[in-house]
Amino acid sequence: MNNRQSKSNNPERKRQADWKLKLLILSWEFPPNIVGGLSRHVVGLSTHLSEQGHEVHVLTAGKNNLPSFEVINGINVHRVRPVNEYDDHFLSWIAGLNLAMAFKAEQLAEEIDFDLIHAHDWLVGTAAISLKELLGVPLLTTIHATEHGRNNGIYNEMQQFIHEKEQQLMIESHQIIVCSEFMKEDLNQFFTLQNKNITVIPNGIEPLIVNQKISQVFPELADKKFIFSIGRIVEEKGFETIIEAAAIAKEKKLNFIFVIAGKGPMLTEYQNQVKGRGLEGYVSFIGYVTDDQRNALIEGCELAVIPSLYEPFGIVVLESMILGKPTVVSDTGGMKGIIKHLQTGMLMVPGNPQSLLEQIDFLINQPDKAKEIGSRGKRIVHSLYGWNRIAAETSRIMEDTVLQQRVNEKEQEAEPNK
Template identity: 65%
Template sequence: MNDKLINEMTQKYSYDWRLKILILTWEYPPNVVGGLSRHVNGLSVHLAEQGHEVHVVTAGNASLAAHEIMSGVHVHRVTPLNNQDDHFLSWIAGLNLAISYKGEKIAENIKFDIVHAHDWLVGTAGITLKEVLSIPLLSTIHATEHGRNNGIYTEMQRFIHEKELQLMTESDQVIVCSNYMREDLLANFHLSDKKITIIPNGIEPCNSKVDSNKIYPFIKNKRYIFSVGRIVKEKGFETLIEAAQAAKEQGQEIYFVIAGKGPMLERYRKMVTEKQLDHYVAFIGYVTDEERNALLMNSEIAVFPSLYEPFGIVALEAMILGKPTIVSETGGLKGIVMDRQTGLLMVPGDAESLLKNIEFLLQNPQIAEEIGLKGMKIVKSLYGWKRIASQTVNVMEDTLLHQRANMSEKTR
């Protein structure tokens, strides 16, 4: 495609665009499974605030409205065709069918400019709607099966890997949240570098009116270290248990509070009891955003010891509150934190490395406070949702310009 044609198209379509955007995601608040729902919510709300018409199609349930407008965003909820199927892949297949059908029905009254799919979980619906509606497909890849498992070993992992590849191949443009994820896609999916754009996750200043001491009286008057995330192996919470055991053996009074739900929760709780660490570690289960913020604000240090982390939105949630934050030197986390400046880096899976960082911060409170303040400043300046939404719109507009330029070139 020649530059002259691109310039002509840019001038033609550079007036004040108000895009009509169809966003697909398997989770969206109040249905929260992991960080993906918060990302899509933050992006959608700020796209709507900038004047774009945003429709989100997602999974629903009997307790939620089939359609409502939330913070300017049209949220459409569907029920998977085989909603009672316990097999996850069958459930996802039924969800994609339902999302595709709903997207087509909405498009009978709205001419969408672009469809934006978030992860392979809605990839089939995204590809279908791209073809049916004849609009570009943008996808955001939040994580990969290869990255989560450090390879592909089972039939289910291979199936998901192939679905990820199919979505990326069919997408006109792909967004990832970090350079780490970009390298993952280049190495394991052999995408063209030009097809990938890095746009980080966003965060907004937050506070809490909740008194965490009243909700969790066992932490009252305790100096505790806080962590939160989905309770799965790749989040590295076992390292915290190992660190607590080492601290106990050394006679140190270090107390860990870990929030979140997930398949490993009961296993970790049992491990804590078996190791007689109940006075050193508490897995408190699911918390609301307000409760999480209250727990963060009252903590001494925030720790995120992930073994695999494409980005690390939880680290931003701690840093924006001015908390000195320790993260694993892996994935997207190492791109967020500058060691001993805006946070501390630990060796992934290394309890001794974690303890050394904790001891440094506890023994140097003034330095810890300075690190927390520097971290807060960098997060506010680089990761605001308004900026992230604007960058995403730029990608959408470029994708549309290239599509229209290609169409014009073909008709010449």
């Protein structure tokens, strides 16, 4: 099926600026199947690449009664069921998903002459690598996070397996994109990349619309002063720091409550900790919320807190900032590249509840300064993190990657004639 070479002998056949690429994007999650921030990134990027004229096909995992194919905002969404979709072992499930993805992509390629494959994280790496060879097109990979970063090291066989899959995918990729300088440093430190090209392109965000007031969605919070946090409920998001800060707030009889939204494997554990320590009046894990509920919670809060211990970028930071809320984040990862302390937000020491409370105290007791910080943060997000800009930067990298591949092919074909 590899007919790419015969069609690609003239890389100058179009001016690069006029290219409308046919893109095959691989992502294990895509709305409404949302596990973390990766799916929101893929839908935002795909939508705007489509608006810029590219033909976008997203290949992702099917779930429940979702259609196997539909067009969403100009994106051709193809959903497949893993070969062994009911396997409880995650790595087996992922292997089955990659088999199904590769088979479906091969079928699509019979009708569509793809120019580039764009893979998102190791979870689709096996399919991406095999399709690169099968279709004869370049592979671009975005690394959103690493197993080493999530666990602050590699400690068991499963983590080692994932780490090696990440390494393999990056080695096989023609180009790598990461969302922050922090992630670029991470890759260069913990992987052998053989001088791979790594480009930093941040995550993007759409303007958020607040359709409901907090009194409509959470009336119990309407008359309370609350501090909002949201994220996947896992250890690296640092929510234990909030629990410890809540215990100090209780001792000092401070007049606010922490409200934490999100789902994840640690949710029940954290809820039990709150109950066991008698902190119900100071911290509440409310579980999953819709986008409308999230927007209402951001608008209704005094300020937002993102206390992650590991955060390659932190799109939830942009969500609170774009609504003009002063935001406290851990001085780590990609977040410290978004926030400038006392200007566009506040930085806290990661894992330090006392540091968190100091930032909260400053913002609550200096409302004019807090409002100024929130307004300045909102302007920065609008100017630097809009999806139009992010998609345009990504499109340029895609075009450069395709062009370079075709130039290399032409040089190789001419080699025997020298």
